[in-house]
Amino acid sequence: xxxxxxKRTFVAFLILIVVSGLTFSLSHLSADPALTIGGEQASEEDxxxxxxxxxxxxxxxxxxxxxxxxxxxxxxxxxxxxxxxVFDMVSERIGRTMLLGTLAILFALVVSIPLGTLAAMRPxxxxxxxxxxxxxxxxxxxxxxxxxxxxxVFGVWWRxxxxxxxxxxxxxxxxxxxxxYYATPALMRLTRAGMxxxxxxxxxxxxxxxxxxxxxxxxxxxxxNAIIPVVALAAVWFGFMLGGSIVIETIFNLxxxxxxxxxxxLRSDLPVVQAIVLIFASFYVVLTLLADLLNAYLDPxxxxx
Amino acid sequence: xxxxxxxxxxxxxxxxxxxxxxxPVRGIGFSVSRGETLCIVGESxxxxxxxxxxxxxxxxxxARRNADRIEFLGRDIRNLREREMARLRGGSMSMIFQExxxxxxxxxxxxxxxxxxxxxHVEQSRAAARDRAVxxxxxxGISSAASRLGQYPHQLSGGQRQRVMIAMALMCGPELxxxxxxxxxxxxxxxxxxxxxxxxxxxxxxxxxILITHDLGIVARVADKVQVMYAGKTVEEGPCExxxxxxxxxxxxxxxxxxxxxxxxxxxxxxxSVPGIVPNLVGELSGCLFRNRxxxxxxxxxxxxxxxxxxxxxGHAYTCLRAPGEISGELQAAEAP
Numbered sequence: 001x002x003x004x005x006x007k008r009t010f011v012a013f014l015i016l017i018v019v020s021g022l023t024f025s026l027s028h029l030s031a032d033p034a035l036t037i038g039g040e041q042a043s044e045e046d047x048x049x050x051x052x053x054x055x056x057x058x059x060x061x062x063x064x065x066x067x068x069x070x071x072x073x074x075x076x077x078x079x080x081x082x083x084x085x086v087f088d089m090v091s092e093r094i095g096r097t098m099l100l101g102t103l104a105i106l107f108a109l110v111v112s113i114p115l116g117t118l119a120a121m122r123p124x125x126x127x128x129x130x131x132x133x134x135x136x137x138x139x140x141x142x143x144x145x146x147x148x149x150x151x152x153v154f155g156v157w158w159r160x161x162x163x164x165x166x167x168x169x170x171x172x173x174x175x176x177x178x179x180x181y182y183a184t185p186a187l188m189r190l191t192r193a194g195m196x197x198x199x200x201x202x203x204x205x206x207x208x209x210x211x212x213x214x215x216x217x218x219x220x221x222x223x224x225n226a227i228i229p230v231v232a233l234a235a236v237w238f239g240f241m242l243g244g245s246i247v248i249e250t251i252f253n254l255x256x257x258x259x260x261x262x263x264x265x266l267r268s269d270l271p272v273v274q275a276i277v278l279i280f281a282s283f284y285v286v287l288t289l290l291a292d293l294l295n296a297y298l299d300p301x302x303x304x305x
Numbered sequence: 306x307x308x309x310x311x312x313x314x315x316x317x318x319x320x321x322x323x324x325x326x327x328x329p330v331r332g333i334g335f336s337v338s339r340g341e342t343l344c345i346v347g348e349s350x351x352x353x354x355x356x357x358x359x360x361x362x363x364x365x366x367x368a369r370r371n372a373d374r375i376e377f378l379g380r381d382i383r384n385l386r387e388r389e390m391a392r393l394r395g396g397s398m399s400m401i402f403q404e405x406x407x408x409x410x411x412x413x414x415x416x417x418x419x420x421x422x423x424x425x426h427v428e429q430s431r432a433a434a435r436d437r438a439v440x441x442x443x444x445x446g447i448s449s450a451a452s453r454l455g456q457y458p459h460q461l462s463g464g465q466r467q468r469v470m471i472a473m474a475l476m477c478g479p480e481l482x483x484x485x486x487x488x489x490x491x492x493x494x495x496x497x498x499x500x501x502x503x504x505x506x507x508x509x510x511x512x513x514x515i516l517i518t519h520d521l522g523i524v525a526r527v528a529d530k531v532q533v534m535y536a537g538k539t540v541e542e543g544p545c546e547x548x549x550x551x552x553x554x555x556x557x558x559x560x561x562x563x564x565x566x567x568x569x570x571x572x573x574x575x576x577x578s579v580p581g582i583v584p585n586l587v588g589e590l591s592g593c594l595f596r597n598r599x600x601x602x603x604x605x606x607x608x609x610x611x612x613x614x615x616x617x618x619x620g621h622a623y624t625c626l627r628a629p630g631e632i633s634g635e636l637q638a639a640e641a642p
Contacts, residue, residue, distance in 0.1 A: 202402060203408055206410070206473075209399065210425070211390075211391040211395035212421065214387075216425075299411065299412060
């Protein structure tokens with residue numbers, strides 16, 4: 001297990017380096033930061049001066065290594081637009097995004113695992129059909145539309161919940177549901193498929209032949225095995241919840257880093273964009289790593305291979 | 306008889322399928338006493354596995370079970386609720402399956418899976434469960450048993466896993482053990498060991514055992530009683546020696562021609578086979594179902610009543626129109642050089 005962990009961590013680190021290199025070069029190719037900083041009225045001489053001042057005239061790999069060196073020590077530079085340190089801007093908002101993402105994935109798991117299990121216990125029954133309907137709906141509804149409908153119903157008509165902001169717990173209810181519901185169908189279907197397969201397996205027949213209680217057969221013997229692929233998928237979806245919160249944070253004016261990245265992209269504020277892309281990429285990489293380790297824990301056969 | 310553990314009369318299993326009603330088991334009966342081994346023999350699809358699942362109450366949900374009698378330890382278990390049935394399963398009746406590679410849960414240690422049955426049926430003591438597990442693992446011939454408890458199924462070979470399955474079946478000291486083709490998935494060398502082990506444990510713990518197999522070589526070595534099944538019906542039953550010495554039903558005779566017998570089968574001699582396949586068991590069935598594969602088939606076979614066997618005394622019975630005299634004359638002629 002320690003060797004396995006070490007190997008996986010090394011691969012994760014390599015992925016981050018590659019991702020950061022790609023983002024850096026792509027964003028510097030797609031937008032000229034000197035133009036952004038100079039603004040529309042800037043003359044050609046001003047632009048040249050800015051290029052020299054910020055070091056944009058150097059070869060791109062030199063700029064990248066310079067940026068990477070400082071990023072590794074936590075210095076992501078300064079926002080071109082807000083003239084604030086990117087590190088401060090991100091750390092002020094990242095907690096909100098993490099909270100929203102965590103709540104959303106928990107919501108998705110709490111809905112999808114019981115629903116998927118229930119559906120698998122009686123395939124093609126009414127329960128199964130209802131679960132499938134809920135899942136298909138979640139997949140078919142665009143997130144932004146679903147979020148707006150919730151705002152109209154719960155925020156405007158019934159006035160139960162606040163429709164924007166991030167200061168109180170109630171602010172997170174609708175964003176969590178809107179974001180989490182999007183992840184529910186995939187997780188539910190995988191739980192259902194896994195449970196149906198596992199329930200037909202020989203070791204479930206053994207468990208029943210041992211006279212174990214239905215709860216023990218279902219939860220101890222079946223769910224544990226069925227849940228292994230769900231864990232991996234949930235980790236990927238968690239990354240998606242964190243990165244995909246851009247739309248939801250914008251709709252609900254919940255100022256996390258999703259909202260910040262949307263704002264930074266509109267302004268070609270490259271240091272902010274780069275920092276956030278790197279953070280989102282790290283989320284994915286770390287989550288995938290954690291999922292692999294959790295899988296290895298749940299399924300003892302994995303770490304041996 | 307006071308030593309009787311299980312008595313089954315007229316057991317049938319019906320499964321609704323797209324084409325109609327499937328009748329994989331059609332009215333069979335048998336009994337098992339303490340310390341006795343009953344072998345149920347037949348080819349794939351003859352209903353022998355479903356028979357054992359029917360007794361255990363483990364049939365698939367869609368299957369329907371009917372019986373005039375299923376008495377286990379003097380108690381009618383036909384109408385027991387699932388909860389009460391679960392109390393018996395793994396406790397006083399337990400089962401060993403055909404596929405040792407997939408019958409253990411890959412996510413839990415051997416120790417956990419062994420202890421679990423004990424904790425469920427005997428007593429809530431982890432220490433006692435552990436001791437029992439170690440004792441039985443040693444009994445079934447697993448080396449350094451105590452250290453195996455922490456191992457996962459994938460760390461064991463097929464033969465070892467089947468030994469673990471046997472130990473698991475014995476955890477609660479069952480009265481009846483049903484082994485459904487326990488050696489089919491194993492190497493030939495391991496097969497003999499496992500079989501020997503089962504027979505030994507069965508004698509030691511004085512359990513009743515139902516051994517389900519398609520291998521008559523196995524039957525000859527361990528059975529007290531034999532029941533030959535064909536197409537969901539018993540075609541011949543009786544004490545092991547009698548059936549082997551004087552098989553009456555053409556199907557039993559065919560099966561016996563398939564195995565080499567020491568001293569009787571000459572080197573280089575071709576073994577026999579039973580040509581043809583098992584008939585489709587969907588819908589209404591009548592007459593002797595073996596007739597389309599039988600060398601002795603005649604017109605009357607189609608109208609034969611298959612629920613009235615010819616009884617020969619000492620429990621030997623067969624379901625065929627041919628008279629005992631006709632068959633035994635043939636047998637003697639065949640044995641003469």
